[in-house]
Amino acid sequence: MVSKNPFANLKPDQIDVEVMSAFHLEGEYFSVSVQLSDENDEIGLSYLLKVLFDGKTLRYETLLEVPNLILAHVSPTPIDHVALEVGGTTHFLHGAAHATSGTPDLFFNKLYHHEGGAVYLYGEYGTVCVAEGHTWRTIKPVAKSFLRAMHGSRTGPVHVAGDDGTLLRLAGNEWKRIPLNFNRSINALQIAEDGVVNIGCEDGYCFQYFEDDLVAIEAPDRDFFSICEFKGKRYWGDDEYGLYVQKGLKLVPFRGLGYGYAMRASSDLLVVVGWMEVFLFDGAKWSGFEFGYNKGLHASIIDMSRRFL
Secondary structure, three states, X not given: OOOOOOOXXXXXXXXXXXXEEEEEEEOOEEXXXXXEEEOOOOOXXXXXXXXXXXXXXXXXXXXXXXXXXXXXXXXEEOOEEEEEEOOOOEEEEEOOEEEEEOOOOOOEXXXXXXXXXXXXXXXXXXOEEEEEOOEEXXXXXXXXXXXXXXXXXXXXXXXXXXXXXXXEEEEOXXXXXXOOOOOOOEEEEEEOOOOOEEEEEHHHOEEEEEOOXXXXXXXXXXXXXXXXXXXXXXXXXXXXXXXXXXXXXXEEEEEOOOXXXXXXXXXXXXXXXXXXXXXXXXXXXXXXXXXXXXOOEEEEEOOOXXXXX
């Protein structure tokens, strides 16, 4: 545990609080990684939390506290968690057991867990690593672009995308390039069960790709960061409005959450990460909770009937 508060000399409004990742574990339990920093990112303190939230009660316990910035985490099972901190240290948690590992000497900022499969790490120079126990094996890169998004359907191969229109499909232990013939940065990626590749970029450029056919999706002039299917609908998250729902080849405003940075879905809930918030949608009703800092981390329930309408 951290013995000294790195923010002791700062006022609460000088401390940035950001939720990095959130997952529905089971029942009323969630895992959430929260990053705290000063305005220049010179001081960092992060938490990986197990949250109990039933819509009326909110409690959490700290699974991991790091005197650094946690960039992402994944939760392959309710008791297994992998967290990535700045500098490349990764934390592997299994119940009460805790192991750490380094990464290749590159900048990695994202983790992805393929449902029922492997955990991947990705970032600069087209580099992706796959977890083997508590170590990382590099998959030979075929691109030099910074990688920003990764996804695979439950029964299909993993894809990764990033700058310069880079889109790659994992075939066995090798990457296969998918030529899109544009050079925009891809920030959001979702592979449907029928193999359709959904792509979100900056400035409202959104596409569907299937069998060498790239089709534009009508979208507002926003930067899109997340795409997720839930209960038969596809949702897109941007950096200004929040959440859109796809209807045909058009994105329609759905819920004004302010920011839809990341999304994950279980069979019961769509989990949307905002800025300091975690929003939950069961297909009919919304709920959520948010984090703040005042001499310590705290969490509170969001009244979705009054805010983020």
